[in-house]
Amino acid sequence: PDRILSGMQPTGGLHLGNYLGALKNWVPMQDTGAECFFCAVDMHAMTVEYDPAVLPDRVRGVAAAYVAAGVDPERSAIFAQSAVPEHAELNWILQCVARMGWMERMTQFKDKAGKDSERASVGLFTYPVLMAADILVYKATHVPVGDDQKQHLELSRDIAARFNRDFGGGEIVFPLPEPVILPTGARVMSLKDGTKKMSKSDPSDNARINLHDDADTIAKKIKKAKTDPEPLPETAQGLETRPEAKNLVGLYAALTGTSVEAVLAEFGGEGFGAFKPKLAEAAVSYIAPISEEYARLIGDKAEIDAILKRGAERAREAAVPVVAEIRDRVGYWRP
């Protein structure tokens, strides 16, 4: 049977990139009969500077966004990563499986640490190993994520394969987890720079559309979004050298459930003055039901905490036997 795991960092409110790239894809997976585990990865959020006083509320915010987007706490385990200590326990074991050469190829560390990598936390460097532990501690088979997580998923597969080889005694201990990446929306870019991804950590809030933004804010952000002076092209080829136009057309396609080609068939030859209001309309009507449900849930701390508690219990039920097996396989003492 399939097992699905995914997670998001509680480093700020979720945005349209998180939704279109990943969260949207989690909802239908609940109908496949697979066991689903969705966590707020608070331990990953500690790898950069953060405020411990706000972290628990951020975890609640991520959980509320999951539910608002359609993740059903009856069918899926929704939980905080730190509430399932088996993630941390497997993390150490996998740190001893991962190779320095593999880690040094990780591009996200280089991007996030910047030039001054001497000052980055060690946790930021080993971040992808903890991510592998998140996945493998459930023996997850499928991981629905945005395009930017591809390299991390490849590392998880390398770690799983290496563990199987070194400790499996001929058996497959960990199935190799498959990334599940959507054809549209997997790479939503910043509204201010079409070459940068839309991100929670962008200092400008105008660069992203948040799931909690109201209609006016969304319309304003789209109106201000960076574009070029040309009208929209007739074919997808014409978008290749125009990152901002490509992003907005891609967004419209993802929001309305059509293809880039279909959007260009409709808007090719038109200017952004005509296209942007349509895009704003699509974004507003798409986000409104999510943001309304989010606003309701976030006011009910007791309900969110009950969901997180139940989710952690269910997640532990799945993770504890896996860790017990792995402890034996790596040769930990037991009486």
Ligand code: TYM
């Ligand atoms: P995070 O918190 O950066 O993002 C959460 C999810 O949203 C996707 N995403 C995007 N998709 C499209 N366009 C964008 N602009 C965009 N920005 C973010 C991400 O691909 C991701 O699916 N390392 C992960 C969190 C994590 C995880 C895991 C994921 C920790 N452990 C185990 C899966 C399985 C991260 O930083 O995601």
